[in-house]
Amino acid sequence: MDWEKVSKTFITKIGLLWAPYTTQVEPKDSMAKLFHGHERLNNVLLDFSRDIWGYISIDYFSQKTVKGEVGSSTMPHKVNPIDFENAEGNLDLANSIFHFLSSKITKSRWQRDLSDSTSMRNIGSCFAYTLIALSSLIKGINKLEVNKKVINQDLEDAWEVLTEAIQTVMRKHHIESGYEVMKKISRGKNIKKEDLHSIINSLDIPTAEKNKLLKLTPSTYLGLSKKLAKQI
Secondary structure (H helix, E strand, O other): HHHHHHHHHHHHHHHOOOOOOOOOOOOOOOHHHHHHHHHOOOOOOOOOOOHHHHHOOOOOEEEOOOOOOOOOOOOOOOOOOOOHHHHHHHHHHHHHHHHHHHHOOOOHHHOOOOOHHHHHHHHHHHHHHHHHHHHHHHHHHEEEEEEHHHHHHHHHOOOOHHHHHHHHHHHHHHOHHHHHHHHHHHOOOOOOOOHHHHHHHHHOOOOOHHHOEEEOOOOOOOOOOHHHHHOO
């Protein structure tokens, strides 16, 4: 009987991967890959949680109040971003275990070390922390409201972002040192609409290009971002 062939047939038939060459223990590379993958996914969610926390702090988002919910033990008026903080904490916990396990299970002292066995009993914990975080994120997202007035005001106060468009058009028409010119005029300065329009009108570029630039505002300078965002 060809035991190698029989073994391979049996293993693959029940949906497992055939590993013909091993040490005393089955390699756990596939598990490490899984844990690394979840850690990277969780990092995306961590980044999202922290960004939303920041946007709430600068009033780009507000949160719907929930009856009976306490925002602070001393300040009754507060509506804290507790769902995003909860998600962040649980994602950090999950990732610390995912990262540890990814490293731990790929090593075995003389291929007889069983310390990975007790470590692997925590596999459920990292997935559980991830699920708690996801639940918190969904809860938090459903409570968000966009403060369009605040965002629009910040955009109206940020005319300097259009210097990118201006210097790009300057270079398109071979105006020497377009980037450096705009940098000198705008870097670290509070640029107003009138300042930019004055610069645009002084440029030696076609009238059609000037008119395009004059029509731009911080809120309409979007490029392909709207289209690309909808493709995700």
